[in-house]
Amino acid sequence: MKRLNESIGHLRDSLLRSVSTRQITQLEGDRRQNLIDELLTKERQLQMSFQSEGTEPDVIRSSLMTGGAARSAGYNPWVMEEPEETRGFGIGELRQQQQRIIEEQDSGLDALSSIIARQKQMGYDIGNELDEQNEIIDDLANLVENTDSKVRNQTRHVKLVDKKSGSCAMMVVIVLLLIAIVVVAVWPTK
Numbered sequence: 001m002k003r004l005n006e007s008i009g010h011l012r013d014s015l016l017r018s019v020s021t022r023q024i025t026q027l028e029g030d031r032r033q034n035l036i037d038e039l040l041t042k043e044r045q046l047q048m049s050f051q052s053e054g055t056e057p058d059v060i061r062s063s064l065m066t067g068g069a070a071r072s073a074g075y076n077p078w079v080m081e082e083p084e085e086t087r088g089f090g091i092g093e094l095r096q097q098q099q100r101i102i103e104e105q106d107s108g109l110d111a112l113s114s115i116i117a118r119q120k121q122m123g124y125d126i127g128n129e130l131d132e133q134n135e136i137i138d139d140l141a142n143l144v145e146n147t148d149s150k151v152r153n154q155t156r157h158v159k160l161v162d163k164k165s166g167s168c169a170m171m172v173v174i175v176l177l178l179i180a181i182v183v184v185a186v187w188p189t190k
Helices: 002-020 026-051 057-066 091-186
Strands: none
Touching (some): 002 026
């Protein structure tokens, strides 16, 4: 009992170190703490069974095996009562009932199998549809990229024409001014 108590203490210390150094998650630490608490409860139950006198040992043992107090004196967790629906059946009748239950389970499994097969086919169909949609999207993306490239080229051409037209108009104005100056200088004044 003393070694059990020391081992539980060692487990608790190791758990605290593991949680504090983040070797395990807090959730896992809580789960392990619950297990240690259960061990402590069992250890206390064992101590009480050794200390109590006059208590029937089978009752204490069965309560330890079931995880709680025994339901009644003389309770044996290994003996199960026969269910009401099979009470009084012979071996042949039990086998027939068992066969009937197995057939029901088989039909349920067949239904489940067909449902899973349908879902599998739906998954394939959805996958194929997604592949087709992805191809359409890829084609559309290529078209948008080509259109974008063409728009950029045309914008560059428009800017170039605009720049040239702006400098050409300036040249026309300069030429007209020069002609006007020459005409004024050469034109006889009356």
